[in-house]
Amino acid sequence: KAGVTQTPRYLIKTRGQQVTLSCSPISGHRSVSWYQQTPGQGLQFLFEYFSETQRNKGNFPGRFSGRQFSNSRSEMNVSTLELGDSALYLCASSVNRVGETQYFGPGTRLLVL
Amino acid sequence: SQQGEEDPQALSIQEGENATMNCSYKTSINNLQWYRQNSGRGLVHLILIRSNEREKHSGRLRVTLDTSKKSSSLLITASRAADTASYFCATARQGAQKLVFGQGTRLTINP
Numbered sequence: 001k002a003g004v005t006q007t008p009r010y011l012i013k014t015r016g017q018q019v020t021l022s023c024s025p026i027s028g029h030r031s032v033s034w035y036q037q038t039p040g041q042g043l044q045f046l047f048e049y050f051s052e053t054q055r056n057k058g059n060f061p062g063r064f065s066g067r068q069f070s071n072s073r074s075e076m077n078v079s080t081l082e083l084g085d086s087a088l089y090l091c092a093s094s095v096n097r098v099g100e101t102q103y104f105g106p107g108t109r110l111l112v113l
Numbered sequence: 114s115q116q117g118e119e120d121p122q123a124l125s126i127q128e129g130e131n132a133t134m135n136c137s138y139k140t141s142i143n144n145l146q147w148y149r150q151n152s153g154r155g156l157v158h159l160i161l162i163r164s165n166e167r168e169k170h171s172g173r174l175r176v177t178l179d180t181s182k183k184s185s186s187l188l189i190t191a192s193r194a195a196d197t198a199s200y201f202c203a204t205a206r207q208g209a210q211k212l213v214f215g216q217g218t219r220l221t222i223n224p
Contacts, residue, residue, distance in 0.1 A: 004155075033211070043201065043214035056210035088153060098212055099143050099205030104155035 001027055004105035006091050012111045018079040021108045025072050025093030031055075032074040033098055034066060037088040037107075046089075048098050049074055056098065078110075086112045118215050119202060125221040132189045134218040136202030137182075143205045145178055145185050146212070150199045159187075159200075192222045 005024045013019050025032050034046040045058040049068035066076040072093075078085055088109050092102040120135045136145070144163045148156040162169045162178045162185065169176045175188040189196055199219050203212040 035214075042216045045211045045213065048210055058211065090155060092156075098210050101146065101158045101161055102148075102156075102203075102212060103158065104148075106155045107153075109153070 004091060004093050004103050006105035006108050008108060010109050013081050014113050015081055015083060017081050020075055020077045021089055023074045023091030023105060026103055029093035029095055030072055031094045031096055031098060032068055033092045034076050035090040037090060081112045083112050086110060119218045121218060123219045125223060126192060127223050128192060128194055130192055132192050132220055134187045134200050136185045136215055138204045141207050143207050146203045147176060147187050148201045148203060194222050194224055197222045
């Protein structure tokens with residue numbers, strides 16, 4: 001099976017802009033989670049989607065949003081970008097639940113100038 | 114806030130030696146997982162140990178779990194240069210729909 005794919009791999013934006021990141025999970029996986037990784041805060045959970053519904057959300061402002069499509073592909077959106085949003089954004093999929101083994105994509109590295 | 118805390122934060126050893134990393138957590142868990150990350154890339158799942166298990170092996174990896182002490186250890190035997198990476202523990206709490214990661218241990222294997 002193909003692994004988790006994320007696009008784009010690298011992105012440069014300026015403050016105030018918005019960005020959309022995409023994630024395609026492993027075929028048959030219905031749970032998709034998003035994480036933000038920064039040197040200072042480490043890996044932080046953003047949200048998880050299952051069957052097009054957000055099941056859980058981390059402690060991030062409303063500027064961070066996401067959605068999941070019927071084919072389990074997921075997107076996350078960050079509006080009104082801030083310098084502190086510069087990070088590696090990782091997507092992970094699992095069969096049914098977040099507590100199972102997570103399969104991670106390569107990540108999207110976002111730089112906000 | 115991070116539930117898992119890895120110790121040490123960084124570890125440098127010679128190729129062929131064993132590497133031990135520890136993880137402590139705060140609340141009751143369903144399972145604990147270890148992941149490896151090479152140089153800012155995606156994480157790779159290494160091993161999952163359930164709360165009712167005490168030890169698990171996978172190739173050169175050995176993981177132990179002590180739920181009374183809320184701690185786990187990852188042992189990599191006969192280390193290789195390719196083992197150079199950051200290692201993270203992640204806990205799946207009972208009833209919670211998310212994994213909580215520790216800050217990681219940066220392991221360097223010197224040839």
